[in-house]
Amino acid sequence: MEIKFSKDYYKYKWHCFWAMWYEAKGYYYGTEKYTSKITRHEEKASKALMGHQNNIPEEPVNNEEIPYNSDSVNKNKSLETAASSD
Numbered sequence: 001m002e003i004k005f006s007k008d009y010y011k012y013k014w015h016c017f018w019a020m021w022y023e024a025k026g027y028y029y030g031t032e033k034y035t036s037k038i039t040r041h042e043e044k045a046s047k048a049l050m051g052h053q054n055n056i057p058e059e060p061v062n063n064e065e066i067p068y069n070s071d072s073v074n075k076n077k078s079l080e081t082a083a084s085s086d
Contacts, residue, residue, distance in 0.1 A: 008051035015045035 019041040026034035 008048045011048035011051075012045050015041040015048060019045060 019038050022034040022037045022041065026038065
């Protein structure tokens with residue numbers, strides 16, 4: 001089953017990254033300066049996660065939607081047969 005991610009999922013990952021970034025800077029320089037930025041990004045991450053959970057498709061995505069390039073498969077098979085015959 002293939003999963004399609006929404007914009008909210010990537011927003012969640014983005015805000016989680018920045019929350020961890022500011023947490024690391026706060027650990028190094030002192031937490032007083034960065035606590036507001038950490039909480040702001042944590043709140044945005046939780047909102048984005050809620051939005052992503054609302055957009056999860058109920059039906060699995062068909063693999064037929066992905067274009068299949070048979071030329072690359074044939075090229076790989078010909079390379080394998082050439083390598084095995086040597």
